[in-house]
Amino acid sequence: MIGRLIDGRYLVRSRIARGGMATVYLATDQRLERRVAIKVMHGHLSDDSTFKNRFIQEARSAARLANPHVVSVFDQGQDSDMAYLVMEYLPGITLRELLAERGILSAQQVVDIMDAVLTGLAAAHRAGIVHRDVKPENVLLADDGRIKISDFGLARAASANTATGQALLGTIAYLSPELVTRGIADTRSDIYALGIMMYEMLTGEQPYKGEQPMQIAYQHANDSVPRPSARNPEVPDELDDLVLWATERDPEQRPSTAGELLERLHEIERQLGLNVSVSSQSTTFLPPLPLPGGSELTSVLTGPTTSTATADGPSDDASRLTTRTARRRKKGFALFLVVLLLAGLAGGTGWYFGSGPGSRVQVPSVSEMDPAAASARLTALGFNVAEAQEYSFDIDEGLVTRTDPEPGTFVDKDGTVTLYVSQGRQPVSIGMFQGATLAEVQEFAEANRLTVNEATQQYSGDVPKDVVISVTDAAGTDFVKEAGTVLQGAALDAIVSVGGIPDVVGQGQSTARNDLESVGLTVAETNQQEFSDDFEKGQVIRVILPEGSLHPGDTATLVVSKGQDLVEVPDVIGQTITDAKATLEGLGFVVEIQTAVPEDLWGEALFSIVSQDPAGGTSVRRYATVTIAANL
Known part of the structure; x- marks a missing residue:
């Protein structure tokens, strides 16, 4: 959701909170250029009419109230299959x-x-x-x-x-x-x-x-x-x-x-x-809109009735003239006093709001300025300056992030403007990710404004498939093995398990090749072959893999059995002991001699071989033992 533009208007910045029914994000209303909280119903609930109606009911209920102690609702709508509610953002x-x-x-x-x-x-x-x-x-x-x-x-x-x-x-x-x-x-x-x-x-x-x-x-x-x-x-x-x-x-x-x-x-x-x-x-209670054809109640406000009473004045013309003149004089004096009073009031009001204590000054924008320079600028405009600190993702440490009130606000002279100074990006505490899936690591990173680089896949017989083997930062801290802290915006490298490599020893070549390729390994076209006493011809004796960590796409080589290494035993009966021994050892056999003939006489034809085991012409495993015997 981060970075998504909802309904062509609300740009999602970060996640604020998550509940059982919806997730709340901080977003920017690009039309009115203000920060808002946007509440998005969970996707798996959008098909449930009960939950959807309850979601819309929240918008209608809150929108009917305009009260400083009720969170204001600005908008409600649907973007594709996503229901959302736009509310006032309260940090x-x-x-x-x-x-x-x-x-x-x-x-x-x-x-x-x-x-x-x-x-x-x-x-x-x-x-x-x-x-x-x-x-x-x-x-x-x-x-x-x-x-x-x-x-x-x-x-x-x-x-x-x-x-x-x-x-x-x-x-x-x-x-x-x-x-x-x-x-x-x-x-x-x-x-x-x-x-x-x-x-x-x-x-x-x-x-x-x-x-x-x-x-x-x-x-x-x-x-x-x-x-x-x-x-x-x-x-x-x-x-x-x-x-x-x-x-x-x-x-x-x-x-x-x-x-x-x-x-x-x-x-x-x-x-x-x-x-x-x-x-x-x-x-202020804002009632629902009237239904079509509904009637409106109109209150008629009646002012107070005035009764007139006639007083008998002097009857003669001279007296009446004198009375009128006196009245005019009094009215003129009264009007003069009113004019003086209004002029004084206008002048006082002008002074009070123009250059006196009641004058109001617009707060300037000092974002990304040095705090000392920003404070000097505000002081020159007549403001009292307070200073506070906050973390900022976008503004470097030590520079002004914002003011309260916001730029453009008119504030009384001698009013207080608070400068917020960046402490840099906010630290994020990371617990151990041992046993976590890659999706869980990515969700944590998104919620805390971290990034996860493209994960490396690796075979592991100890870590289940899709579970991370390691999650490291630039300093090399592995958050699978230990907890630690990084700053928002940090990038994490993840290695995720794709499971173990199947054991193909003893399988036929075709079966072994299919099993290894099914988990993403490349199997060399040419197999290695060896004689084996333990595996029949064509069975896999072992698999040769690259050294170090093994990743999908790496090449595996099969070592296949040629069967047993058999050699035909020659017939050495009648040969001297020396000649028989040399013949058999030359073919790789181990020779065992059974005779009482002294060794210095083994070359004499008189003491030739009279028996051998196995007999001549028999096929046996190379390096087998052949027993020969000669009489004294």
Whole structure:
């Protein structure tokens, strides 16, 4: 997917996250020149109408809400057989990652997060939408402090009930009792999940645990959630009570909507003297488009009615003239004062916004500049400059990557602009790839902006087919044998096993050749032949292979048996011992002499050979033993 242009508009840059239903990528909207998050349904689900409808439902549910604490949906479509959803991109972490890092959160942090989540969820409930999958993974904490709720993939209208099988689509740890027992979800089911999530933030763990999902579901249905202060004594009583109220097993005893729970949270904020740092901005609900032929409701705004009363003025002409003159004088003076006031206001406003404290200056682009030069330029424009660091794939270490606010934004004089300075490419920790397939290595590399060079194939009798034998970087570190770290953009070399070489010893030439060629080896046209006592003629004695690592396409040579090396034993009876011994040894036989004749007389004809074994004319294996005997 990386580098793909979806629907001729969205250029995929990198992968952000992967879930059970879809994968989320960072992409560039080339039409509007902005970064977006694009959610692509898994290919194996695209043919399932249930999943596809749920995916489209997420787009419609989220698009109906315009709230600062709900992730905005910009677009939804289909590219070939791929369904996708375009959303607002929020660089940051999820609440799940924050809990994994910090464990227990403070009361102030819990109130800040809950205030934002409840504000967004209250907007959904007012719109008649039940989220049905509230959990820390779906709460996004942006780098700039914004908190938003996402993933309306399981959302349905608040009036709809859900079948029991579908109810378990939500995460087990946050399922309400009525979802477990009756498969019914409404706004109060979201409240229960919020209560569990608040318990987890206050204590660092979930209230129910079990080895099997059904064990946890059973506890939700039959047990009451304990007070968070039983695990964390520092939890205030007010938050204790709020958790217990939200997690009542009977939905009738819970708050009916997120808005009701939010009102109680605001009361607790005042009681505890907490200042909520998250801005709870107003919510706009965008209703669905009217159906064709539908009627529109028109509200007629009526202004206040005015009643007139007539006052009797002086009756004589002189008095009336005097009264009119006085009125004109007063009106003229009043108009003069208004003109002076407006002129002063206009002048003050012009000064305030032109050269005074209220003047606004456009943030310039300082990307790829030296931080000192960039800071000097911003300071000269009247900004306060802060500095932060971040990793960058494209910008060299030590140079400015970006500013916050972005270039082109108008900022008040004396406002703060943060310079982000590149730390270079981000390090990537690589665990051991032992037992990993090449596809798994490539998937890891793609997710972490690494590249894998074209893999080398190698035969191995110890490593299964398609499993990597080694994965090395430029420094020679083998990540199959040890863990290590590389920088994003690094190239990895992989050697992957194509399995072992078949054992063809003892096979016929044709069979052996076919077996070796079937695994990618080239077999030499000309075989080597040797005599063999162990293999019949035509059988393969052994295979000659190149030294070192063996790769597909290498040449193997077959060594084929010529059968046994047989020689005919000559008849040496009547020969002297010396002559018989020389004849037999000359043919390669081992000679065993049985005689009492002294060796210095072996050349005498008087003591000739009288017997031999094997007899003359017999064919035996070369280098066999022949026994000869002579009489004294």
